[in-house]
Amino acid sequence: MAAAELGIITSKDEHYNGKMTLLVVLSCMVAAMGGIIYGYDIGISGGVTSMEPFLKKFFPEVRTKMKEDTKTSNYCKFDSQLLTAFTSSLYIAGLVASFFASSVTRTFGRKPSILVAGASFLAGSALGGAATNVFMLISGRILLGVGVGFANQSVPLYLSEMALPRHRGAFNIGFQLCVAIGVLSANLINFGAEKITGGWGWRISLSLAAVPASILTLGALLLPETPNSLIQRSNDHQKAESMLQRTRGCEDVQAELHDLIKASENSKTIKHPFKKLMQRKYRPQLVMAIAMPFFTQVTGINVISFYAPVLFRTLGLSESMSLLSAVMSTGMVGTGATFVSMLMVDKLGRRTLFAIGGVQMFVSQVIVGSIMAAELGDIGGISKGYAYLVLIFVCVYVAGFAWSWGPLGWLIPSEIFPLEIRSAGQSVTVAVNFVSTFGIAQSFLSMLCHFKSGIFFFFGGWVMVMTGFVYLLLPETANIPIEKMDRVWMGHWFWNRYVGQVREDSD
Secondary structure, eight states, X not given: OOTTTTTOOOXXXXXXXXXXXHHHXXXXXXXXXXHHHHHHHHHXXXXXXXXXXXXXXXXXXXXXXXXXXXXSOGGGTTOOHHHHHHHHHHHHHHXXXXXXXXXXXXXXXXXXXXXXXXXXXXXXXXXHHTOOSHHHHHHHHHHHHHHXXXXXXXXXXXXXXXXXXGGHHHHHHHXXXXXXXHHHHHHHHHHHHTTOTTSOHHHHHHXXXXXXXXXXXXXXXXXXXXXXXXXXXXXXXXXXXXXXXXXXXXXXXXXXXXXXXXXHHHHHTOSOHHHHHTSGGGHHHXXXXXXXXXXXXXXXXXXXXXXXXXXXXXXXXXXXXXXXXXXXXXIIIHHHHHHHHHHHHHHXXXXXXXXXXXXXXXXXXHHHHHHHHHHOOXXXXXXXXXXXXXXXXXXXXXXXXXXXXXXXXHHHHXXXXXXXXXXXXHHXXXXXXXXXXXXXXXXXXXXXXXXXXXXXXXXXXXXXXXXXXXXXXXXXXXXXXXXXXHHHHHTSTTXXXXXXXXXXXXO
């Protein structure tokens, strides 16, 4: 299939004026703190659930199976619905919060949503660190979920709207880079906290989320609102133009301002954005809003992020070695690969990175599943040599995810929606992400118990499906101005039958 048929479009003829300014860099750095907290929450839960003092206090039946039960299968020792409820309660809370966040983001702006996220993170980390029973523990996770819901709804939009089109991919992937940094930080803190004598190291792990939460909360008070949001919420075009000049670092911003005003006028005619999103002409965006976050979760990455220490303990590694392995795989490798993606996404394009990462993830999952199927039985462990081989290919898998579906699964939905349905579209993306994450998190330990090594072939099959989906149905979006993104759908071999027909009818 030719490139033109796939709708690959480059935009070299139409750039807005402007340069990368210090105001934009600092603002996006503060906003991206939401990503650090999200990554920290992902990484911290898997680590503390492998710590024996934590299990002894809150989940004693799991510790008993792990330490004393010699009859339970290696794949089933961590199968506890209460334990998975601790992890996945965050995502149900985030799902509910994301719909409220859509209204707040659209009505009051991106900045207030980021502020709510920071305050919720602060409260959740305090409650989790002080927990004396399972109710307090899960309540803290719920508050963190509210913060994640607001942050994941508002931060990607903020980053996409503040950045110039030619830098949008790199800025937005900065959010995913912060997620990776959060995971790395969590793994390092878990590794150190596990060594604290007295059995209270898990409290340090849970409560330190307050550090980036404080930066986000205080920083949100100083953040400028995006020009897109200023125009959408008021008719003060002069104020929006002034903000646009500050963010772009030049006086001539008329071309971009004109497109923002035009997009805003269209958005103000929309009273029910979720109903509008269901219209035929928005079918490509709706499909991507659902498919991207769903596919991101069925890569199996959150299984690795949540349960990497648990997985390595299943392989027979010690508690300390399991935590160190998680630092190396999901932390250091993920952060490094995400940084590579941030540098290359606007040069190579989105589709190229999807293809490379898809092949890499599929091959590594098949190899890991084959090793575990051949070497790890229900009872006993596997040799250290094979355990480290699994660790190597887990690192290969994490790298493939971190420069493809990890950042791009968030980038694509944040840049494809027209202004009139942007908040609603991002809410759908966040909601599908939370539902998918909750389902995977809640079912993984049970799936591991029943599928055993087949769990890796299960996720590998999904990686094949999503790689084909991207090749056939996702046009290239690199370097296209965000308010002119409709052109990529009209030029696509499949989607133009939806968008093109509507445009002809309107003409």
